Amino acid sequence: MARKQSDYLAALLADEEMAETKAEKSAEAISESPQDAESPSPAPPRGERLRGTTLLGRESALARVASGEVRQVTQLLLDPARVRVWKGNARSYEHLSEESCAELIDSIIAEGGQKVPAVVRRIEGDPDHDYEVIAGTRRHWSISWLRANSYPQMQFVAQVAQLDDEAAFRLADLENRARKDVSDLERARNYAQALHDHYGSHLTRMADRLKLSKGWLSKMIKVASLPDQVVAAFASPADVQLKPAYALSQALDDRKAAPAILREAKAIARLQDEHRREGDPAIPANEVIARLLAAPERNAERTGGPVTYNSGFDRPALTLQSVNRQGVTLRLHSGSGMSLEELVELARCVLVDLELEGRGLQR
DSSP states (O other): OOHHHHHHHHHHHHHHHHHHHHHHHHHHHHHTSGGGTTSOOOOOOHHHHHHHHHHHHHHHHHHHHHHTSSOOOOEEEEOGGGEEEOTTOSSOGGGOOTTTTHHHHHHHHHHTSOOSOEEEEEOOSOTTOSEEEEEOHHHHHHHHHHHHTTOTTOOEEEEEOOOOHHHHHHHHHHHHHTOTTSOHHHHHHHHHHHHHHHSTTOHHHHHHHHTOOHHHHHHHHHHTTOOHHHHTTSSOGGGOOHHHHHHHHHHTTSTTTHHHHHHHHHHHHHHHHHHHHHTOOOOOHHHHHHHHHHHHHHHHHHHHSOEEEEOTTSSEEEEEEEEETTEEEEEEOTTSOOOHHHHHHHHHHHHHHHHHTTOSTTO
16 A cells, blocks of 8 residues: 555554543543542453554544445556656646746745655556656746755655546646746647647637637637747747737738748847847747748738838938848948947848848858
8 A cells, every 4th residue: 555545544544542532531531520429330351442443443444445435536646757757747847947836836846845745657568667746847847956966855746636638638738727937839839739639620629628618719729720830930939929929920821921930930030049159138928929920911011022120219320222142231320229239230130031032142
């Protein structure tokens, strides 16, 4: 019997024995009252009484378990290295970090261990793992991090459940709905995969099982279709929110607009990488969305004649005057309010965009 289960039954039996012992003492007090002093009844030896109450208590406890009045919940103390994360969970394990789990890590340290058990199920055929996490990915990551960082005694507390994949998905989804750190994109892609794996691509059936609006679920599935090339333009997948991402995914359905959006996404992704290397702030999500949605119109303007880029003061800063086989002609405007470094960065961005469109200096 598992340690937690045996402890639970032991405590249950202890309660029964304590109740029986109290009854014994009460009976002894009554038998010693003045009214019965003249005809005392001999009490059985204490050893026999204890054996009898122990057996009665044990039978009572087991009967309560068998009848369903008391439910046994098996909890295990596991080495997280022997537990893998179920691939059907929405949360992106590789994007978890000390920073994103800081509050949970501090709580585990303060409480001397993990108090809320994760939900796992047993697996077969994997020599490296015995269980997989259905709900509790952040707890698994945090315990793993603590064991690797000065807390080797920490163990992963888990409750074992017998679940098929569809039931496991619904359980994980219920937990993730309450978590703000699970992004819309993560959930959208998780739903899209589950729609195929568990519901035979029947959206109505899935919406009914999850108790979700069919319209809302449809939008989530649409957002899941965003290509990785576009997602890379954002500083983090967590920045991809449902409402603007849905508009972006609809724009990509336009065959004429899609190439310009994809080229712009590549250009922004390069800038994001440079900002990370230099330690500069990332390009915010609202600006990324605005640039991606404006890319088709901006591309049409470029092919039709000069294009002027304004500064943050809404003054002309740079004009792309011409692009031809002889080269690219840029005009920098005075009085734009931009510094020299900002003008150079703007010119570089324009040249990178042209390069991605196949109209740059390297063609």
